[in-house]
Amino acid sequence: xxxxxxxxxxxxxxxxxxxxxxxxxxxxxxxxxxxxxxxxxxxxxxxxxxxxxxxxxxxxxxxxxxxxxxxxxxxxxxxxxxxxxxxxxxxxxxxxxxxxxxxxxxxxxxxxxxxxxxxxxxxxxxxxxxxxxxxxxxxxxxxxxxxxxxxxxxxxxxxxxxxxxxxxxxxxxxxxxxxxxxxxxxxxxxxxxxxxxxxxxxxxxxxxxxxxxxxxxxxxxxxxxxxxxxxxxxxxxxxxxxxxxxxxxxxxxxxxxxxxxxxxxxxxxxxxxxxxxxxxxxxxxxxxxxxxxxxxxxxxxxxxxxxxxxxxxxxxxxxxxxxxxxxxxxxxxxxxxxxxxxxxxxxxxxxxxxxxxxxxxxxxxxxxxxxxxxxxxxxxxxxxxxxxxxxxxxxxxxxxxxxxxxxxxxx
Numbered sequence: 001x002x003x004x005x006x007x008x009x010x011x012x013x014x015x016x017x018x019x020x021x022x023x024x025x026x027x028x029x030x031x032x033x034x035x036x037x038x039x040x041x042x043x044x045x046x047x048x049x050x051x052x053x054x055x056x057x058x059x060x061x062x063x064x065x066x067x068x069x070x071x072x073x074x075x076x077x078x079x080x081x082x083x084x085x086x087x088x089x090x091x092x093x094x095x096x097x098x099x100x101x102x103x104x105x106x107x108x109x110x111x112x113x114x115x116x117x118x119x120x121x122x123x124x125x126x127x128x129x130x131x132x133x134x135x136x137x138x139x140x141x142x143x144x145x146x147x148x149x150x151x152x153x154x155x156x157x158x159x160x161x162x163x164x165x166x167x168x169x170x171x172x173x174x175x176x177x178x179x180x181x182x183x184x185x186x187x188x189x190x191x192x193x194x195x196x197x198x199x200x201x202x203x204x205x206x207x208x209x210x211x212x213x214x215x216x217x218x219x220x221x222x223x224x225x226x227x228x229x230x231x232x233x234x235x236x237x238x239x240x241x242x243x244x245x246x247x248x249x250x251x252x253x254x255x256x257x258x259x260x261x262x263x264x265x266x267x268x269x270x271x272x273x274x275x276x277x278x279x280x281x282x283x284x285x286x287x288x289x290x291x292x293x294x295x296x297x298x299x300x301x302x303x304x305x306x307x308x309x310x311x312x313x314x315x316x317x318x319x320x321x322x323x324x325x326x327x328x329x330x331x332x333x334x335x336x337x338x339x340x341x342x343x344x345x346x347x348x349x350x351x352x353x354x355x356x357x358x359x360x361x362x363x364x365x366x367x368x369x370x371x372x373x374x375x376x377x378x379x380x381x382x383x384x385x386x387x388x389x390x391x392x393x394x395x396x397x398x399x400x401x402x403x404x405x406x407x408x409x410x411x
Contacts (some may be wrong), residue, residue, distance in 0.1 A: 040066045051182060053241075057234040058226060067227070070217045073208040074224070075231050076150050079227060081162055082172040083133075085141050085148050091236050094177040105170075106186045109193075116193045118166045130163035158207040165198050178237045183229050192232075196224050257351045257369070259335040260358075311369035323382060324373045331372065336362030 082091060108113050134156065141148035166174045167191070176191040183192065202208060203218045217223065252262050314323065332355070340346050342363065342398055350362055373381075 021205050038271060053234045053237040056104070056183070056229040056232075056237075058230040063227070064217075064223070066214050067217045067223060070223075071227050073203065073213045074153075074199055074227050076147065076208070076211065077162075077202070078195055078228070078231055080151055080154065080159065081139065081198075083137055083140070083173075084150055085137070086145060087147060088239075092173075092177050093179065093240075094187075098172055098175050106190065109186070109189050112186060112190050113193050113197075116165070116169065116190070116197050120123055129167045130160050130189050133163040134159045134168075135380055138249065153210045154202075154207055158202045158205070161202065162198050165194050169194065176232055178232055178240050181233065181237065183233050192225070192228055193402040196221075196228060199224075215249070241340075254363040254406050258353075260332060260355070261351065284328055315371045318372050321381060322377060323371070327372065331367070333359065333363035333366045335366070337365060 010389070079085060079089075082089075084091065105117070136160065141151060169189075174191060174194065176188050177185070180188070182188060200218050203213065203215060249262060319325075335341050336350055336358075340350060348359060353361065
């Protein structure tokens with residue numbers, strides 16, 4: 001029976017066989033294939049499609065009944081960590097300084113989780129900064145607020161534990177990057193594990209007993225993560241984004257722009273998914289490409305990023321019906337041609353012109369780029385609408401003779 005391993009050749013200096021001839025050793029090792037095996041190209045990982053804040057939202061029906069008090073307690077816990085004791089308090093923007101001590105420290109979520117747990121175990125002693133943070137939090141609590149009253153019911157040692165956890169991990173403050181809309185970044189995962197680990201410890205020690213939570217729920221990690229991301233990346237993201245948009249509107253008003261331009265910025269469909277980012281340690285806006293965006297609008301709103309229709313998109317991709325819907329309340333132009341929108345200085349000439357003068361000087365030239373539905377097209381749309389209503393009436397109504405054959409009409 002042959003061996004599964006290749007045989008070793010005999011020693012070259014040993015005696016020959018009885019025939020006096022040296023036998024050549026037989027190499028039974030597998031022969032290399034004549035066909036060269038092509039190496040597989042390394043698979044390029046496609047970037048994940050970013051999720052929207054609504055993807056993290058949990059409706060009332062999504063929260064199990066036994067976890068309703070847990071949700072209240074966790075959100076209170078997060079407000080303490082965040083130092084947001086008021087219902088309308090806005091989470092702070094994350095700066096490069098916030099991330100400076102974090103960069104390069106972690107390479108995986110597992111490392112993040114282990115570090116948080118170990119740090120809490122090893123830093124049970126007092127950290128001076130934590131004491132200061134607790135005093136600042138308690139001093140900032142508004143009177144008569146339900147959130148404030150619930151925070152006051154948390155024992156001081158538990159409050160110290162929260163801020164010690166943050167300080168022991170080298171963070172300047174607990175500040176998840178809600179505007180990044182990326183809970184899976186290591187920076188955000190660190191904040192998540194700090195929050196959930198400290199919440200579990202405080203809850204286990206009955207620190208949130210006054211909320212009436214069911215303790216068995218705190219060990220359900222998938223549920224805890226859903227509740228956490230619902231509050232941080234859906235609810236608080238909405239508040240932060242709203243504050244950001246308000247700031248843009250205030251910039252336009254402070255610069256003295258007319259109502260047409262401010263209305264353009266306020267339009268619900270006008271705001272893009274632009275976001276804050278870092279370039280060379282400076283905080284900047286990334287203006288994302290978006291279908292239908294006019295470059296004129298994009299350039300003008302590099303100071304106030306929004307979207308609007310590019311003439312080619314309007315003329316090519318929108319149906320006559322869609323165009324008619326957009327102009328049903330009237331046709332007006334907010335901005336002049338692109339060359340008049342690329343700097344604040346260029347805007348001075350037109351930003352406060354009366355509507356009629358603006359249209360005569362700038363607006364009419366802009367309108368020439370857009371195919372506005374004609375009178376004949378509008379009449380045809382109206383005719384189709386009337387016909388559709390008539391057809392529906394025939395399908396849902398009585399017979400052609402006008403009699404009613406429903407049960408209510410029978411005697």
